[in-house]
Amino acid sequence: MNLAWRIYRRLAQAFPHEFNLVYGDEMMRAGEDAIEQIAKTRGSAGLIRLIADIAIRLPLEYLSEMRHDMRYASRALIQSPGFALVGIVSMGLGIALTTHVYSSNWALITRELPAAANAERLVMPEHPVSYYYIEQYRNQNTLFAGVAAFENGVPFNVSLQGQINAKP
Amino acid sequence: MTKKRDPLLFLPLKPQWFHILLSLAAGEQHGYGIMQEVLNRTNGKVRLWPATLYGSIKRLIEAELIQESAERPAPEFDDARRRYYRLTRLGTQVLDAECERLQELVRVIQVKRALVTE
Numbered sequence: 001m002n003l004a005w006r007i008y009r010r011l012a013q014a015f016p017h018e019f020n021l022v023y024g025d026e027m028m029r030a031g032e033d034a035i036e037q038i039a040k041t042r043g044s045a046g047l048i049r050l051i052a053d054i055a056i057r058l059p060l061e062y063l064s065e066m067r068h069d070m071r072y073a074s075r076a077l078i079q080s081p082g083f084a085l086v087g088i089v090s091m092g093l094g095i096a097l098t099t100h101v102y103s104s105n106w107a108l109i110t111r112e113l114p115a116a117a118n119a120e121r122l123v124m125p126e127h128p129v130s131y132y133y134i135e136q137y138r139n140q141n142t143l144f145a146g147v148a149a150f151e152n153g154v155p156f157n158v159s160l161q162g163q164i165n166a167k168p
Numbered sequence: 169m170t171k172k173r174d175p176l177l178f179l180p181l182k183p184q185w186f187h188i189l190l191s192l193a194a195g196e197q198h199g200y201g202i203m204q205e206v207l208n209r210t211n212g213k214v215r216l217w218p219a220t221l222y223g224s225i226k227r228l229i230e231a232e233l234i235q236e237s238a239e240r241p242a243p244e245f246d247d248a249r250r251r252y253y254r255l256t257r258l259g260t261q262v263l264d265a266e267c268e269r270l271q272e273l274v275r276v277i278q279v280k281r282a283l284v285t286e
Contacts, residue, residue: 023225026200026222027219027222030199053217
């Protein structure tokens with residue numbers, strides 16, 4: 001029964017603020033008063049029914065509050081059409097811009113690159129290998145479908161006023 | 169100025185609405201009192217669970233069928249922590265109309281049963 005009461009109390013506290021302001025205390029008290037009687041007369045099934053009742057009503061009350069807010073917003077917008085127009089155009093532009101930016105970024109991130117069509121079949125040696133081996137791999141066409149090589153960090157020397165520094 | 173609303177527009181009433189209005193027909197009552205009254209009246213067959221009860225009370229007030237009552241019962245019966253509710257004029261008319269509808273339904277049932285048992 002204690003567990004049922006704890007769940008009931010948590011759910012009752014989660015009701016919309018406007019609802020709780022008016023009925024919150026009474027609903028809590030009614031639950032507290034009824035829970036013992038329900039446990040005695042209906043047992044666990046009654047307690048489950050009590051929790052189910054409040055769990056079902058919770059989203060319904062939020063929907064009801066949302067409907068009130070929507071109705072209030074519609075009335076306010078109808079009363080000031082200029083403000084409504086500016087709001088709707090601003091929201092439209094904002095949504096369009098955000099959608100465009102995200103969809104182009106998404107296309108860039110998720111598009112299939114030609115070299116990585118079968119990325120799971122790509123291999124790279126753990127250590128750098130000399131160009132001789134690259135040629136060998138390319139010539140043994142039973143080993144790889146294709147071979148490519150790249151070189152990063154070409155070493156070069158810089159001489160400044162007779163002082164030589166090696167740069168990678 | 170409030171619009172005059174046709175009581176028939178509310179029919180058929182939801183069962184919990186009907187039970188709440190019927191409980192308030194005798195006078196002001198608080199939520200838990202309504203719950204107990206319905207339970208006793210129906211010999212424990214109908215229970216208005218707390219969330220359903222207060223959700224229905226909220227909607228009945230919005231529909232102007234009941235209102236919060238400023239009048240309190242005698243101090244020895246008064247529970248100061250609770251809100252009391254009473255029927256509005258529209259609520260009384262809706263309750264009457266629903267009772268008539270149900271009585272008519274019972275008359276039809278009785279006639280049909282008599283025909284079957286003949």
